[in-house]
Structure formats: C-alpha cells, structure tokens
Amino acid sequence: xxxxxxxxxxxxxxxxxxxxxxxxxxxxxxxxxxxxxxxxxxxxxxxxxxxxxxxxxxxxxxxxxxxxxxxxxxxxxxxxxxxxxxxxxxxxxxxxxxxxxxxxxxxxxxxxxxxxxxxxxxxxxxxxxxxxxxxxxxxxxxxxxxxxxxxxxxxxxxxxxxxxxxxxxxxxxxxxxxxxxxxxxxxxxxxxxxxxxxxxxxxxxxxxxxxxxxxxxxxxxxxxxxxxxxxxxxxxxxxxxxxxxxxxxxxxxxxxxxxxxxxxxxxxxxxxxxxxxxxxxxxxxxxxxxxxxxxxxxxxxxxxxxxxxxxxxxxxxxxxxxxxxxx
Amino acid sequence: xxxxxxxxxxxxxxxxxxxxxxxxxxxxxxxxxxxxxxxxxxxxxxxxxxxxxxxxxxxxxxxxxxxxxxxxxxxxxxxxxxxxxxxxxxxxxxxxxxxxxxxxxxxxxxxxxxxxxxxxxxxxxxxxxxxxxxxxxxxxxxxxxxxxxxxxxxxxxxxxxxxxxxxxxxxxxxxxxxxxxxxxxxxxxxxxxxxxxxxxxxxxxxxxxxxxxxxxxxxxxxxxxxxxxxxxxxxxxxxxxxxxxxxxxxxxxxxxxxxxxxxxxxxxxxxxxxxxxxxxxxxxxxxxxxxxxxxxxxxxxxxxxxxxxxxxxxxxxxxxxxxxxxxxxxxxxxxxxxxxxxxxxxxxxxxxxxxxxxxxxxxxxxx
Numbered sequence: 175x176x177x178x179x180x181x182x183x184x185x186x187x188x189x190x191x192x193x194x195x196x197x198x199x200x201x202x203x204x205x206x207x208x209x210x211x212x213x214x215x216x217x218x219x220x221x222x223x224x225x226x227x228x229x230x231x232x233x234x235x236x237x238x239x240x241x242x243x244x245x246x247x248x249x250x251x252x253x254x255x256x257x258x259x260x261x262x263x264x265x266x267x268x269x270x271x272x273x274x275x276x277x278x279x280x281x282x283x284x285x286x287x288x289x290x291x292x293x294x295x296x297x298x299x300x301x302x303x304x305x306x307x308x309x310x311x312x313x314x315x316x317x318x319x320x321x322x323x324x325x326x327x328x329x330x331x332x333x334x335x336x337x338x339x340x341x342x343x344x345x346x347x348x349x350x351x352x353x354x355x356x357x358x359x360x361x362x363x364x365x366x367x368x369x370x371x372x373x374x375x376x377x378x379x380x381x382x383x384x385x386x387x388x389x390x391x392x393x394x395x396x397x398x399x400x401x402x403x404x405x406x407x408x409x410x411x412x413x414x415x416x417x418x419x420x421x422x423x424x425x426x427x428x429x430x431x432x433x434x435x436x437x438x439x440x441x442x443x444x445x446x447x448x449x450x451x452x453x454x455x456x457x458x459x460x461x462x463x464x465x466x467x468x469x470x471x472x473x474x475x476x477x478x479x480x481x482x483x484x485x486x487x488x489x490x491x492x493x494x495x496x497x498x499x500x501x
Numbered sequence: 502x503x504x505x506x507x508x509x510x511x512x513x514x515x516x517x518x519x520x521x522x523x524x525x526x527x528x529x530x531x532x533x534x535x536x537x538x539x540x541x542x543x544x545x546x547x548x549x550x551x552x553x554x555x556x557x558x559x560x561x562x563x564x565x566x567x568x569x570x571x572x573x574x575x576x577x578x579x580x581x582x583x584x585x586x587x588x589x590x591x592x593x594x595x596x597x598x599x600x601x602x603x604x605x606x607x608x609x610x611x612x613x614x615x616x617x618x619x620x621x622x623x624x625x626x627x628x629x630x631x632x633x634x635x636x637x638x639x640x641x642x643x644x645x646x647x648x649x650x651x652x653x654x655x656x657x658x659x660x661x662x663x664x665x666x667x668x669x670x671x672x673x674x675x676x677x678x679x680x681x682x683x684x685x686x687x688x689x690x691x692x693x694x695x696x697x698x699x700x701x702x703x704x705x706x707x708x709x710x711x712x713x714x715x716x717x718x719x720x721x722x723x724x725x726x727x728x729x730x731x732x733x734x735x736x737x738x739x740x741x742x743x744x745x746x747x748x749x750x751x752x753x754x755x756x757x758x759x760x761x762x763x764x765x766x767x768x769x770x771x772x773x774x775x776x777x778x779x780x781x782x783x784x785x786x787x788x789x790x791x792x793x794x795x796x797x798x799x800x801x802x803x804x805x806x807x808x809x810x811x812x813x814x815x816x817x818x819x820x821x822x823x824x825x826x827x828x829x830x831x832x833x834x835x836x837x838x839x840x841x842x843x844x845x846x847x848x849x850x851x852x853x854x855x856x857x858x859x860x861x862x863x864x865x866x867x868x
C-alpha cells in the first residue's frame with residue numbers, strides 16, 4: 175500500500191517535471207517567434223507560416239518516432255536511410271512498374287515496417303545495442319537505396335504526388351502538416367493512454383524492473399522499433415511528395431534533427447523520459463530557428479553555430495532546473 | 502499534461518489568427534518584386550514594374566543558393582555575386598548578397614525550403630544552383646509566379662522555367678578540350694576512352710557528348726572505345742582504368758569528365774608506371790590534378806567559371822528588374838588549363854575559383 179502510494183507520488187512528480195519541461199520549451203518557442211517577428215519582415219506572414227508547417231512535417235514525424243525509441247533508452251540512426259529507400263521504392267512502383275498511387279504508398283510503408291522490424295529483431299531479440307544495430311541497418315538501407323537505381327534519382331511521378339506535397343487547406347495548413355498533426359495526436363494518445371505507452375516508459379526507466387513486473391520487455395521493444403519504422407515510412411512518402419521524386423540520399427542525416435528535437439523537448443537519452451508534445455515543440459524550435467535565421471539573412475555557417483548553442487542551452491537549462499527542483 | 506496540451510493548442514491558434522492579420526503587412530514587404538500577374542516566367546521583363554522605384558530606393562536583397570556551402574567552387578560563385586553587388590550597388594541604393602545553401606548537396610529538401618523562405622523574406626532576386634534538375638523545379642516556379650526573378654546558375658533546370666539560365670555550356674567546353682588534345686598532344690592514331698561520373702545528370706552527359714563530338718571532328722581516325730561510369734569514386738575508377746588498358750592496348754588518351762574520375766585514372770596510370778605515356782585530360786581541377794599537370798601526367802583540364810556565374814547572374818537579375826530583356830540561356834564560359842599556361846594570370850584566376858589562395862608553387866609535389 176505504502177509502496178504503491180510512493181510509486182504514485184513518484185509518477186506524479188515525474189509528470190510535474192515533464193509539464194514544467196514542456197512549459198520551458200514553449201517559452202523558448204514563443205520567444206523565438208516573437209524575436210524573429212520583430213527582427214525580420216517576412217517571418218510573421220501567412221505564407222511563411224505555411225512554409226514552416228511544410229518544413230516541419232518530415233522532421234515532426236520522425237521526431238515522434240524517435241521519441242518512442244528514446245523513451246525506451248534506445249536510439250534510431252536508420253531514420254534518414256529509411257526515408258531515402260522509401261522514396262526510391264515508392265517512386266519506382268509508380269514510374270517503372272506503373273502501379274497505382276495507393277499501392278506505391280503501401281510499398282513505401284512496407285519498407286519502413288521492414289527496416290523497423292529488422293531493427294526490432296536485432297535489438298529486442300538478439301540483444302544488440304540500439305546504436306550499433308541501427309548504425310548497421312542505416313548503412314545497409316542506404317546501400318540498397320543506392321544500388322536499386324545505381325544512385326540515380328527517379329522523376330516523372332504522377333502530378334498528384336507533387337500537388338499533394340505543395341497544396342493544403344486554404345493556404346493555411348499544408349496537407350503534409352495535416353498528416354503530421356494526425357500522427358502527433360494519435361501517438362500522444364498511444365503513449366499516454368494505453369498500456370503499450372506505459373510499458374514503453376517502464377522499459378526505458380528500468381528494463382529489469384519492468385520484466386519482473388510482468389512487462390514483456392522484448393515484445394515492447396520490438397513493437398517500438400516496428401512503429402518507428404512505419405512512421406519513418408510515412409515520413410519517406412511525405413518527403414517524396416515534397417521533392418516530387420525518388421532520391422536515395424534524400425533523408426541523409428535527418429535522424430540528427432529528430433534526436434535533437436526529442437532532447438530539446440525533454441527526452442533523456444538514458445530513457446524513461448520524454449513526451450510527444452515536448453518533442454514536437456522541439457521540432458518546431460529547430461525548424462523555426464533555421465527558417466527565421468534564413469529570413470534574417472544570417473549565413474548558414476552561423477545558423478549551424480546557433481542551432482548547436484540552442485540545443486546545448488535548452489538541455490543545460492533543463493538540467494539545472496531539475497537539480498533545483500530536486501534540492 | 503492536459504493543461505499544457507490545451508495551452509499549446511490555444512497558442513498555436515492565436516499564432517494563426519495573428520498571422521492572418523499580419524498577412525497584409527507581409528505582402529507589402531514583398532511588393533518590391535511582386536508582379537503577381539503571371540508574366541514573370543518570361544525572360545523579357547518588358548512589363549512595367551511600378552514597384553521597382555521603391556526597390557531602387559530601399560536597396561535590394563539577392564539570395565545566392567548553391568548546392569552546398571562547403572566548397573571553394575561555390576565560394577567563387579558568392580564572390581562573383583558580391584563583386585557585382587559592390588559594382589552596381591549604388592544605382593540601387595545598395596545590394597545585399599545573402600549566401601545560403603544546404604550543408605551537403607544531398608539535402609535537396611533543404612534547398613526547396615531555402616527557396617520558399619527567400620520568397621517569404623521578400624528577396625528581390627534569387628541565384629540558384631539546383632541540386633537536381635527536377636527536385637527544386639516546383640519551388641522555383643512558385644517563386645517566379647510570386648514575382649521573384651530566379652536565375653539558375655551552373656546546373657540546368659528541367660524544364661527551364663526559371664527567369665533565365667547562366668551556366669557552363671558543357672558540350673562546347675569539352676569540344677574545345679578535345680580540339681586542344683588533338684592539335685597539341687595526340688597524333689590522331691590509336692583509340693581513346695572516357696570516364697564519366699554518371700550518365701543521368703545533364704552536365705555529365707553534355708561533357709561526354711561534347712568530347713566525342715570534338716574528337717570525331719578533329720581526329721576522325723581515332724577509335725572511341727566507349728565510356729565507363731565511375732560514380733565519382735576514385736578507387737572504382739582506378740580499377741576501371743586498369744581493366745580498360747588491359748582490354749585496349751592501343752589506347753592513347755583518357756578523358757575524365759570530373760576531377761574525382763581524373764584522380765582515379767591518375768592512380769591507375771601511376772600503378773602501371775606509365776604516367777605521361779597515355780594522355781589524360783579532364784574537367785575541373787584540384788590540387789592533385791594540378792600536381793599531375795606539373796609532372797606531365799595530365800595534359801589539359803577544362804575549368805568552369807563559377808565566379809562569372811555569380812557576377813553575370815547578379816547583372817542579369819538587375820537587368821530583369823529594370824525591365825530589360827536578357828537571354829533565356831547564357832554560357833558562362835570555360836578555360837582550358839595546360840602545363841604551358843597554368844602560371845598565367847588568367848589561369849591563376851580560373852584555378853582560384855576551385856582552390857582559394859592558390860599559388861603556383863603549391864602544385865609542385867612535396868618531397
């Protein structure tokens with residue numbers, strides 16, 4: 175009884191920490207928006223908000239995927255490679271095999287599921303460290319994407335693809351951002367309201383304890399990577415719509431953005447912590463930072479510099495705040 | 502949790518409302534370049550643009566968007582643009598060049614973002630070296646339709662829907678290179694082989710076409726043994742060249758259509774110990790190819806002119822903004838670098854587009 179109460183209090187205080195973490199990143203996000211609105215003319219316009227939403231879609235979706243993985247104290251380095259292979263396979267289905275768009279999309283999603291499943295088997299069942307396993311699948315997936323078409327890009331996709339990538343709801347909400355928003359809401363519910371979500375946190379906090387409490391750790395881990403793979407497949411389809419083509423190297427390095435976004439949003443690489451809401455705000459911070467600095471005319475070398483500083487400061491600020499709360 | 506979630510939603514909604522209100526203001530900021538009548542795609546900007554007057558008072562912002570920012574080649578593009586901005590800035594109340602590109606040319610989505618953001622930021626003109634002939638196409642069309650002039654430099658856009666194109670005429674450049682080789686190096690007998698970095702990019706195919714055309718014209722007796730695709734992989738090229746030489750004993754000349762393919766060929770010639778016995782010519786340069794030119798392993802390199810592309814590209818944008826007509830497609834020229842001319846002022850200027858601060862002594866091999 176006492177133990178249960180203790181556990182509940184701990185969970186509550188954890189939730190409070192998470193809430194105040196989200197408040198912190200929200201404050202950073204709005205500070206950035208206000209700063210850029212005053213510093214440049216073009217930033218605070220409907221057209222640019224549309225741009226920002228378009229630019230956040232791919233990163234937003236893989237950030238959601240990365241959140242699940244990082245909560246289990248894992249990491250997924252294969253995200254960018256999955257995006258690349260998805261665009262190639264899906265584009266090939268449409269252009270070379272002349273298959274209808276829905277079939278091509280399903281084929282692309284299957285790529286994500288396939289690589290996700292491979293990650294899951296390697297990590298959950300064969301016990302490889304996530305860093306190594308996904309580093310390997312990243313390399314293999316990149317290679318497959320390049321081998322299929324000899325590194326050549328695939329063009330001449332049906333018009334509907336690029337139209338979907340560019341158009342949106344009343345010039346306010348791009349189609350691809352709508353998909354991201356649906357995913358964010360669905361995954362937030364999955365993480366917070368279902369037993370799978372609770373197990374994800376449990377596995378990441380203490381896998382051994384979770385195991386003794388009856389959580390099927392391997393199964394949870396496998397499902398997490400499978401889900402992450404599927405979401406990366408969706409991101410790949412969206413990338414294909416944005417680029418109007420299948421490009422093997424399209425997503426190269428994107429996993430670094432999603433890892434940054436999760437960490438900015440309060441995720442801990444040690445596992446057990448993080449939230450979809452925080453992470454997606456983290457993704458917005460990354461995109462808005464890059465967009466705003468570009469509009470201000472800051473050179474890309476400085477953009478990289480400033481992004482690094484913001485990443486470190488956000489995490490540092492949070493660490494100090496937590497320390498204070500503990501004391 | 503619920504509290505923060507609802508807070509996020511409320512704040513996002515308020516941002517949208519504010520953005521919609523702020524929209525009127527933003528179109529004003531874009532006004533200096535906005536035609537909004539869909540006539541912009543024509544290279545001839547004959548139509549009166551009343552807002553140009555404002556632009557000339559307030560100064561201009563020109564965005565230079567290369568394929569990637571980390572290369573001396575693209576820095577030369579930037580320097581060219583900046584020099585033109587300095588030279589003509591006074592007439593326009595100052596011209597600001599903003600240089601911004603993806604970190605690597607594989608990040609094509611980032612280039613799309615940069616083009617879109619530049620239009621939102623109200624840039625007056627864009628100079629873009631596209632990462633791919635088709636991927637940024639729609640974003641460029643959107644920019645042109647929004648009234649922003651876009652000049653594509655270096656790489657061709659397919660279809661060519663930018664305001665104009667100014668870049669290397671790869672066919673002519675490699676025709677000139679073939680002509681130089683047959684007149685000065687080769688005796689018109691034997692065979693020649695080609696090392697192309699791929700057969701899908703227009704630039705690579707053009708170089709191949711130009712070289713073959715030039716050889717057929719000036720050395721009709723020489724046999725073309727065909728091309729091998731190197732994927733710009735030095736080690737792969739080395740193997741390909743070794744095999745090529747095994748299969749064709751009368752090979753007299755190799756043409757590498759970029760610098761990395763040339764480096765692979767160099768390694769193969771070194772390995773066989775026949776440097777200088779088989780003629781080698783290529784497109785572009787690096788310190789290694791220059792050192793090979795000093796030792797007589799490479800006879801000629803065709804260099805492109807990114808500086809000219811930046812300089813002339815800005816001039817073309819200014820011409821379009823003042824309502825003048827410009828050629829829809831222009832040739833930025835090239836320079837045939839040889840052991841004889843490589844220390845001339847003209848050659849040094851061309852080389853420094855690839856290697857900043859290059860000095861003639863740098864290309865003498867160490868030790």
